[in-house]
Amino acid sequence: MTGDVLLPxxxxxxxxxxxxxxxxxxxxxxxxxRLVALLVLATAASLALRAGAVGAVLAGTLRxxxxxxxxxxxxxxxxxxxxxxxxPGGWGRRWSAYLALILWSSAGMAxxxxxxxxxxxFLGVEVLSLALYALTAFGSVSDPxxxxxxxxxxxxxxxxxxxxxxxxxxxxxxxxxxxxxxxDGTLSLAxxxxxxxxxxxxxxxxxxxxAFKLGLAPFQLWTPDVYEGAPTPVTAFMSVGTKAAAFAAxxxxxxxxxxxxxxxxxxxxxxxxxxxxxxxxxxxxxxxxKRLLAYSGIANAGTLVLALLAPAAWxxxxxxxxxxxxxxxxxxxxxxxxxxxxxxxxxxxxxxxxAGRQPWLxxxxxxxxxxxxxxxxxxxxxxxxxxxxxxxxxxxxxxxVLVAVGTVVALYPYLKLALATLQPAEGEAAAVRPAxxxxxxxxxxxxxxxxxxxxxxxxxxx
Numbered sequence: 001m002t003g004d005v006l007l008p009x010x011x012x013x014x015x016x017x018x019x020x021x022x023x024x025x026x027x028x029x030x031x032x033x034r035l036v037a038l039l040v041l042a043t044a045a046s047l048a049l050r051a052g053a054v055g056a057v058l059a060g061t062l063r064x065x066x067x068x069x070x071x072x073x074x075x076x077x078x079x080x081x082x083x084x085x086x087x088p089g090g091w092g093r094r095w096s097a098y099l100a101l102i103l104w105s106s107a108g109m110a111x112x113x114x115x116x117x118x119x120x121x122f123l124g125v126e127v128l129s130l131a132l133y134a135l136t137a138f139g140s141v142s143d144p145x146x147x148x149x150x151x152x153x154x155x156x157x158x159x160x161x162x163x164x165x166x167x168x169x170x171x172x173x174x175x176x177x178x179x180x181x182x183x184d185g186t187l188s189l190a191x192x193x194x195x196x197x198x199x200x201x202x203x204x205x206x207x208x209x210x211a212f213k214l215g216l217a218p219f220q221l222w223t224p225d226v227y228e229g230a231p232t233p234v235t236a237f238m239s240v241g242t243k244a245a246a247f248a249a250x251x252x253x254x255x256x257x258x259x260x261x262x263x264x265x266x267x268x269x270x271x272x273x274x275x276x277x278x279x280x281x282x283x284x285x286x287x288x289x290k291r292l293l294a295y296s297g298i299a300n301a302g303t304l305v306l307a308l309l310a311p312a313a314w315x316x317x318x319x320x321x322x323x324x325x326x327x328x329x330x331x332x333x334x335x336x337x338x339x340x341x342x343x344x345x346x347x348x349x350x351x352x353x354x355a356g357r358q359p360w361l362x363x364x365x366x367x368x369x370x371x372x373x374x375x376x377x378x379x380x381x382x383x384x385x386x387x388x389x390x391x392x393x394x395x396x397x398x399x400x401v402l403v404a405v406g407t408v409v410a411l412y413p414y415l416k417l418a419l420a421t422l423q424p425a426e427g428e429a430a431a432v433r434p435a436x437x438x439x440x441x442x443x444x445x446x447x448x449x450x451x452x453x454x455x456x457x458x459x460x461x462x
Contacts, residue, residue, distance in 0.1 A: 005064040008044040008072050009110045015040030016103035023096035037083050037099045041076045044106070048072030061117035063252070070319045071113025071248040074326050078240035079106040081330050081445075082233040084437035085337045098138060102237065105131035109245035118177040118187040118206070121249055125170055125213060128245065132238055133163045136230040158229025165222040169212030176205025190256045203257055207267075210253065213246035214301045215294075216271055217278040224286075227294035232340060235290060236333035239297050240326040247304055247318065254308050268308055269399055275302025276406045283413040289336050289346045292413055293329065296372060299410065300325050303403060307387055310394035317386045320459055324379030324452050328371035331445035335365045338438045348417065353425030362421035367446040371453070373414035374407050379452030 018040070019033050026032070048069050079102050105128045112124030137159025177187065179202030184191040192203045212219040227235045257264060279299025286292040304321055307314040338361065339350050355362040371378035384407060391400040452459060 005062050005068070005114055006058075007047040008076075009107050009114075011040060011044045011047060012076075012103050012107035012110060015044075016100040016107070019096050019099045019103065033096050033099055034083060037103065038080065040103060041080050041083070041106070044110070045073055045076045048076070048110070061120045062114045063116040064114065066319065067248050067251065067315060068110075068114040070322060071244045072110045074244040074322060075106045075109035075113070075241035077326060077330065078237040079103065081240075081334065081441050082237035084441050085233045085236065085334050094138075098135070101131040101135050101138075105135065105237070106241065109241045112245040113248040115249055115252065116189055118180060118189065118192075121189070121206075122170070122174055122177060124245065124249070125173060125209070128242065129166050129170065129213075132234075132242070133159055133166060135234045135237075136162050136226055138231055138234065154229040155231070156229075158226045161222055162226045165212070169209045169219070171209075172205045172212070173209025176202045176207075176209060178202070179205065189252050192253060192257045203253070206253055207250065210246050210250045211271065214243055214250065214305070215275075215298045216301055216305065217275040217298065220275065220278065220298045223298055224291045224294040227297075228288060228290045228346075232290070232333055232337040232346075235293075236330055236337075239293065239329050239333070243297065243301055243304075244322055244326070247301070247322070250305070251308060251314070251318065255311070265309060268305060269396070272302045272304075272306040272309075273399065273402050273406075275299065275305070276403070277409070278302075280406055280409045280413070283410070284416075286413070287347055287349075289332075289339075289348060289350070289417070292348070292417070293332060293336075296410075296413070297329070299406070300372070303384075303387065303406070306399060306403065307390060309396050309399060310390035313390040313393065316460055317383070317390050320379070320386055320452065320456065321383035323459055324371060324383045324449065327445045327448040327452065328368040328378070328380060331364060331368040331442050331449065332372075334438045334441040334445065335361060335368070338442075348420050351417065351420040352423045354421040361442070364442045364446045365421060366418045367449055369414040369417045371449045373411050377450070377453040379449045379456075382453050382456055 015037065019036055022033055022036065082102050083099065108124050108126070108128030108131065110124075111120065111127060115121040115124050137155045179198050180192055181187055181202075183196055183199035183202060192199070192206065208219065212222075215223040227239070230238070254264060254268065276299045279295045279297070279302060283292050283295035283299065286295060300321075304318060304325075307317040307321065310317065336346055339354075340346055351362075351365070354365070367378065371380035374380045374384040384403070388400045388403060391397070391403065
């Protein structure tokens with residue numbers, strides 16, 4: 001059991017070192033480095049599947065179980081996409097550094113998703129965050145074409161904002177851990193918020209630090225700028241892996257502290273519903289694809305947090321919802337990467353005429369956005385349906401109604417993307433010629449989106 005939980009983390013971290021050593025001793029090893037990275041990710045995924053036993057290891061500092069398995073797999077899936085949909089123009093000799101940072105960030109996500117102790121929680125946050133700070137600014141310091149075409153300085157600005165605000169979130173988390181230790185005399189998550197005002201303050205700060213990583217309102221201000229400024233493969237990676245890992249950690253914290261005070265239910269409801277409406281409403285006015293998906297991520301993170309209001313049923317709901325969100329989001333980002341490769345930018349108008357030029361690409365994007373809009377028979381619909389049923393069964397019909405209303409509001413921004421592919425292009429639009437990696441990611445992710453909706457049995461069994 002101990003080895004099963006630790007091995008994905010060790011494999012991902014060791015794989016990053018191996019990639020750097022290959023670059024040091026083997027000049028021009030770019031193709032081999034990519035192969036090694038994919039092998040490392042495949043190995044970590046297979047090891048994560050073995051860590052299904054529920055229980056604590058290393059004196060309770062790490063915990064295995066279905067949620068940690070789902071976190072590891074989603075982090076690895078996001079990392080594989082970041083490797084496959086290589087930025088236009090490439091990064092030359094910086095490619096090995098990019099791969100190493102992706103693998104280290106994945107190791108941090110796996111560590112955070114299995115955390116059972118406040119120090120391990122903080123270490124997981126820092127390992128994934130420090131790598132993501134560098135990756136966010138990566139396009140601006142790399143070869144031309146690696147970031148957003150014609151605006152390489154935007155990555156530096158996004159990376160700096162992420163670093164400053166990320167430090168604030170980490171500081172909240174660390175200060176909360178200190179207060180909790182002072183109140184409870186232990187760093188175990190199971191003891192959070194159980195002793196007096198000091199313990200409650202510590203728990204609030206820990207939740208605030210994790211809410212920042214999830215991009216929940218009112219901690220969401222960094223999200224649109226970072227998503228827009230980072231290279232598209234990095235944006236796809238952080239949109240899936242970070243949310244999965246941070247949610248797993250938040251779920252452990254909240255479920256451990258649920259017996260301390262009934263007020264946490266109301267706090268979660270306000271946090272989740274507020275994030276959902278902030279994300280969906282602001283997404284309706286976004287002209288850029290990546291900013292729109294950033295607000296979509298804020299809304300979906302808020303919706304996912306609401307699953308914790310159903311203590312007896314949140315685990316299957318969260319796993320299905322996370323899997324459906326990840327598949328649809330990765331498919332959408334693969335298509336955005338393909339569109340950016342034409343030099344058309346990342347605006348919604350860049351999608352115009354796609355249905356006539358590349359109907360299969362437009363169809364894949366439609367499957368992704370329909371899943372995000374919770375339209376049947378996609379995985380997003382199943383996730384929302386399970387969430388509504390869990391909320392109603394747990395005695396929160398009012399919250400379920402608000403989720404349904406938010407889903408209706410979400411139809412506009414998502415259907416706007418689908419309809420844009422049917423509109424005539426402005427002038428002479430460049431044909432999208434996606435690379436093999438983009439095609440594979442878009443096809444597999446879209447197929448997974450439909451499979452989750454039509455054949456959810458294996459996922460629900462997990």
